[in-house]
Amino acid sequence: MSKILEMNEIALSFGKEKVLKDINLSVDSGEIFGLLGPSGAGKTTLVKVIVGILEATKGSVWVQGKKMPSLELMKSIGYMSQSDALYQELSAKENLAFFAALYGLKKKEREEVINKAANIVNLSKELNKEVRHYSGGMKRRLSLAASLMHSPGLLILDEPTVGIDPLLRQSIWDEFHKLKESGITIIVTTHVMDEADKCDRLAMLRDGSIIACNTPEKLKAEQGVESIEAAFLAYGGGAQ
Amino acid sequence: MNVMAVVKRIAQQFIRDKRSLALLVIAPILVITLIWLVLDGNEYEPEIAIDDLPAPLEESIQEESVHNLKEMSEEEAKQALQQSNIDAFLTTKNDALYILLEGSDATANSATLQTIQAAIQMMNNGIEQEPVIEYYYGSDQLNLFDQVGSVLIGFFIFFFVFIIGGISFLRERTQGTLEKLLSTPIKRWEIVFGYLIGFGIFTILQALIIASYSVYVLDIYMAGDFWQLLLVTFLLAITALSLATLLSAFANNEFQMMQFIPLVIIPQVFFSGMFPLESLAEWLQVLSKLMPLTYGANAMQAIMLKGQNIWDVWQDIVIVFGFAAIFIVLNIFALKKHRRL
Ligand SMILES: Nc1ncnc2c1ncn2[C@@H]1O[C@H](COP(=O)(O)OP(=O)(O)O)[C@@H](O)[C@H]1O
Ligand SMILES: [Mg+2]
Numbered sequence: 001m002s003k004i005l006e007m008n009e010i011a012l013s014f015g016k017e018k019v020l021k022d023i024n025l026s027v028d029s030g031e032i033f034g035l036l037g038p039s040g041a042g043k044t045t046l047v048k049v050i051v052g053i054l055e056a057t058k059g060s061v062w063v064q065g066k067k068m069p070s071l072e073l074m075k076s077i078g079y080m081s082q083s084d085a086l087y088q089e090l091s092a093k094e095n096l097a098f099f100a101a102l103y104g105l106k107k108k109e110r111e112e113v114i115n116k117a118a119n120i121v122n123l124s125k126e127l128n129k130e131v132r133h134y135s136g137g138m139k140r141r142l143s144l145a146a147s148l149m150h151s152p153g154l155l156i157l158d159e160p161t162v163g164i165d166p167l168l169r170q171s172i173w174d175e176f177h178k179l180k181e182s183g184i185t186i187i188v189t190t191h192v193m194d195e196a197d198k199c200d201r202l203a204m205l206r207d208g209s210i211i212a213c214n215t216p217e218k219l220k221a222e223q224g225v226e227s228i229e230a231a232f233l234a235y236g237g238g239a240q
Numbered sequence: 241m242n243v244m245a246v247v248k249r250i251a252q253q254f255i256r257d258k259r260s261l262a263l264l265v266i267a268p269i270l271v272i273t274l275i276w277l278v279l280d281g282n283e284y285e286p287e288i289a290i291d292d293l294p295a296p297l298e299e300s301i302q303e304e305s306v307h308n309l310k311e312m313s314e315e316e317a318k319q320a321l322q323q324s325n326i327d328a329f330l331t332t333k334n335d336a337l338y339i340l341l342e343g344s345d346a347t348a349n350s351a352t353l354q355t356i357q358a359a360i361q362m363m364n365n366g367i368e369q370e371p372v373i374e375y376y377y378g379s380d381q382l383n384l385f386d387q388v389g390s391v392l393i394g395f396f397i398f399f400f401v402f403i404i405g406g407i408s409f410l411r412e413r414t415q416g417t418l419e420k421l422l423s424t425p426i427k428r429w430e431i432v433f434g435y436l437i438g439f440g441i442f443t444i445l446q447a448l449i450i451a452s453y454s455v456y457v458l459d460i461y462m463a464g465d466f467w468q469l470l471l472v473t474f475l476l477a478i479t480a481l482s483l484a485t486l487l488s489a490f491a492n493n494e495f496q497m498m499q500f501i502p503l504v505i506i507p508q509v510f511f512s513g514m515f516p517l518e519s520l521a522e523w524l525q526v527l528s529k530l531m532p533l534t535y536g537a538n539a540m541q542a543i544m545l546k547g548q549n550i551w552d553v554w555q556d557i558v559i560v561f562g563f564a565a566i567f568i569v570l571n572i573f574a575l576k577k578h579r580r581l
Binding site: 077098101102 | 242245248249252253256257415416417419420421422423424425426427578579580581
């Protein structure tokens with residue numbers, strides 16, 4: 001399988017604080033890749049480096065064989081940040097249309113992709129509502145739709161299901177699998193252990209270092225435990 | 241076109257946000273009206289009490305003053321002064337004119353003295369020899385409001401554009417949308433120019449409304465061309481906007497944005513020509529040269545009071561433009577903090 005993302009010896013510091021330490025990572029085309037780690041482990045920082053918002057202090061990032069950061073590559077990456085980045089005064093539709101325009105979509109195409117994305121996240125009926133009247137879960141789903149506007153080949157989702165009830169979480173994961181079937185690669189961060197089970201492969205992140213990386217089954221088997229949580233602890237995720 | 245996408249979005253947001261829209265237009269109109277009410281009052285007419293004056297002088301004062309003169313003894317006059325019933329008491333002591341002024345109100349003082357001096361002059365010279373006075377700039381109708389009004393229009397436009405522009409750019413960062421923007425292929429300069437044009441549209445409207453209101457409703461003294469005035473106010477607004485978006489990079493929340501007002505905005509009004517600068521210390525004069533409002537207000541005064549053309553003050557215009565250009569470039573660089581590319 002071809003690699004869509006390669007990270008070589010990535011290190012990043014904020015001032016003196018080393019937030020990422022010697023990260024080596026590769027993600028295959030078409031898989032759902034999970035980044036699991038407790039709060040403060042460096043997940044958000046890591047995905048921002050992949051997206052190209054942050055630049056690593058050391059090391060290199062390659063997306064589709066080209067070096068990041070690059071404005072050209074940003075066109076093929078979709079990013080959903082940990083906090084909802086939406087304009088409260090605008091309607092959902094106006095938000096989506098704005099981001100679609102930034103990806104260079106023409107008016108007609110915009111209409112099409114907005115309807116398609118709204119359908120995926122189940123917001124078709126609420127498109128004309130102003131975002132400030134949206135519930136937390138609706139905003140989360142709208143953020144997801146906003147990252148789908150330009151049909152990206154690589155979708156990066158930073159804790160997409162935080163604050164979403166279990167039922168909706170299940171339906172959003174179903175969507176991830178549908179997106180995957182349509183050929184999209186998904187990188188998703190989470191600190192919820194049972195979500196990690198749904199990924200094809202998983203990297204465990206602790207204190208800015210990757211402590212393990214494999215399929216969930218193999219990670220559990222290697223340590224001879226039943227749950228991802230136990231595996232994480234066994235790999236040293238619990239020791240501080 | 242990414243710039244136009246940002247412009248359109250700002251316009252959509254702004255039209256929904258009625259309060260900010262009102263702050264941009266109604267607040268400056270309200271404040272300028274209040275200042276007009278205070279400064280554009282009629283000339284002060286002093287009440288003068290007299291005792292034992294030579295007849296010609298009494299007649300002459302009677303002619304100059306609007307109110308009837310009151311005859312009072314010195315004792316009575318002092319009581320009237322205490323109750324603020326009169327502004328001055330006039331009598332002769334040892335063959336010299338003796339004036340007792342109420343003294344606590346500068347406007348009343350100078351109006352009283354002016355009346356008395358005019359009366360003495362008239363008595364000495366007779367009417368025929370009154371000097372001919374002409375005005376090179378302005379007219380004898382020019383009052384305090386006309387004088388400071390031109391500066392105030394510039395100042396309030398600067399002030400309110402600074403607040404609204406700065407806070408909305410700051411919000412872009414605090415609500416996370418700047419980061420989202422920077423994850424798209426948009427270039428940094430496209431964001432900055434999107435903001436300038438988006439807000440620019442509204443500041444043109446703002447300048448148009450405030451300038452028309454001042455000139456046509458409040459009847460502020462206006463010797464020059466209205467459209468040239470509008471151009472200067474617009475340029476000033478763009479400078480305020482670019483300064484605000486630049487400084488918002490150094491604020492973490494709305495309150496910190498407000499803290500820039502006493503530091504960056506208020507000092508400008510003191511050095512912008514409302515008070516004479518010639519008498520200030522050298523280093524203060526240098527300070528005033530670093531402030532965009534100094535040049536903007538100077539150009540506005542030249543147009544409004546002296547009836548000059550915009551090309552008579554082209555240096556001021558170029559400097560204001562230069563300030564805006566510098567702020568814009570710095571702003572594009574400041575965004576590097578959030579994305580190097
Ligand atoms: N802009 C920043 N400046 C300084 N420190 C930061 C910054 N962003 C994140 N950090 C630090 O980096 C560490 C990792 O943060 P983050 O990547 O957000 O973790 P996670 O997403 O896994 O919760 C934390 O200790 C955080 O305090
Ligand atoms: Mg995070």
